[in-house]
Amino acid sequence: MSEKVLMKGNEALSEAAIRAGCRHFFGYPITPSSEILEYLAFRLPQIGGTFLQSESEVAAINMVYGAAAAGARVMTASSSPGVSLMQEGISYAAAAELPCLVVNVTRASPGLGRIPPAQSDYWQATRGGGHGDYHLIVLAPFSVQEMADLTILAFDLADKYRNPAMILADGMLGQMMEPLEWGNQPQDPPVKEWSVSRTESRDRRLILAAPISDEGLLELNCHLVEKYARAREDEQRWQSYLVDDAETIVVAYGTAARISAEAIESLRKKGHRAGLIRPISLWPFPAKAFAGIETTAGSCLVVEMSSGQMVDDVRLAVNGRIPVRGMGLGGGWIPTPEMVEEEILKS
């Protein structure tokens, strides 16, 4: 076990990317994600990497696309409006099967919005976000430790599935300082035989976002369906906390999960049996976490810092076995533990 260090979430994420072998960052400043860009602007040149502040988020994601085509571990980071600008490029990366990491340190929206933390980009993140039938692998940290750990995991999963991955955080997780322990140095990134990097004479390689024919496009989609089915089977991640005997199961991720856990702890002390299912992978959604919950639980309460987005996935996972209610609002609303307690007691 190494020594614990205090770090901000955004810095922990950035340093973790370096540990994961990411040496290339392209991005455009936007609060509250800019610390990632600033940290990497400072760190990457020290270790022979490249940092480039692009002219826009549109350019940034396409630079990421190029670097990924060259076989590098590469990332960008932005916040909600900037991530919207990247959607075309993300769709292309999904089509061309280019692994990369997009970090969304979400802010309250729609439109320009304001910078308080929010979870209102859940739909955009988990439904693909751009045009076409595709998914990102989406991981949602809830602590500074996970800002680091899930970043390393996101790079690994992106490479494993040849697919873009996303870290969906918020400004609170980005700005927060907590103790962090670095685990063992991750393994080196894999060599990407499909990329256009070249060390020896070989046949030409093509990185195409549009297949050669109509049949080719169907083939690509069939392949993606098969790939996503594998990810759905193997990559569901979640944390169950005090659910075994829980009458009410709260479902929340990220910052909302921290607040909900506090409410659950407080209620437990008062003799109320509440528990928490915390999705860590938002896509694939951890439907497996809900197997058999109806044996003890009477209802689910989904707590979100949005007007109700993940509640859709919880309803699909629960499939009518017990009632599912949502609690949440977009626009920068943050529940207090007391508010969550009150809502749980209404069950």
Next chain:
Amino acid sequence: MSTTNVERVLFERPQSLVALPFPYCPGCSHGIINRLVAEVVDSLGISERVVGVTSIGCSVRCWKHFTYDMVQAAHGRAPAVATGLRRVMPDRIIFTYQGDGDLAAIGTAEALHSAARGERITIFFVNNAIYGATGGQMAPTTLLGQKTSSSPYGRDPVAAGFPIRVAELLATLPAPGYIARVGVFDAANVNRARRAVQRAFEVQMEGKGFSLVEFLASCPTNLKMDPVKANEWVQKELQQYFPLGQFKSPEE
């Protein structure tokens, strides 16, 4: 290649072109420009080092015809994709191949900023003053008064502004190493164009930064002219607004 009983091969398919008929319309300049790029890559002996980035428009198809590694970019984003490739692979020779809508409309920012950074890439910019793939709409380089399917009364500067001279515009920046505009409407100009392509690659290989060659090209299908007339139109009308020449070179 089948050979007849000639003593010397005067003309053959460049090695870095795939043995595949070009898909372009009769009289389209893309075939000539694709071929020029391939010829120069062959003569410089760099085909194993080259990575091409294609764009959206008629030019999207060129990936099928080059024997090098090719990466397909979203509309207008080829210079950004090339930048990403460049930053990971410093020893490769990287070019983009873009039309006028791709480079001078939707992708203006990426083209301008890659030039401003002096990104060590080469852009081949095909300016035929009209949109080809989507069926003859107005381009950012469409001439004043020119009728297109989206400027049926002729391009009116009050409503649609003036055509953009990309080569001159980018030449105002300090970083680019080489910028030239060439024609491919007759043999002498094709030869000059070939030299410009070569110079553009050399500037990149010598580490002298960004290079761009703008080709005045013809699109008979959408100009609704036969190939000869279309070529004449490029030479007379288009060239008048877009003068040929070298706008920037490392020697200056």
Next chain:
Amino acid sequence: MLEQVLIAGFGGQGVLFIGQLLAYAGLKEGLEVLWLPSYGPEMRGGTANCISIISTDKIWSPIVPRPKSLIAMNWPSLDKFEPKVVPDGVLVANSSLIERDIQRHDLRAYAVPASGVAQDLGNVRVSNMVALGAYVGATGVVSSEAVLSSLIKMLGDRKASLVDVNASAFRRGYEMTVGSRGQSNKVDIH
């Protein structure tokens, strides 16, 4: 033990710095810690505030609607946050910049002339350390040794020359309140 202290003042008064310093000191003591700034465009010149949480148990919520303690470095911060402190909480107010009495009678309150003391020490910018010293003296949430060794670490080599004046400021504040630790009355310090 669960301590939640809200630290508020003008941007530039070093409120974020002492919040982080407290978190470092807590970590040094083997405690769970969390530090969260209110972030945003108010980074320069406006109001700045942060919350530091120090606990023997796992810290869940970063959201603290009603803090257990408040360090108010200026008048607007006192106006804004004084009503929010939980009853029996601790309040340290920078009386050099606040020309009014503390209104709450259910708090352990300290009016500390932090800016004045800092000025006496020759550097008004260490008023934050005077206030932090007073707070640590009053609560004992961490040891002064943990604060001082964390201070050296935080300032690093580049700002090592500032350690002494910061440490002196901290000690001055600490000594003002440590004698009253555990008392429940309002204390004015002049």
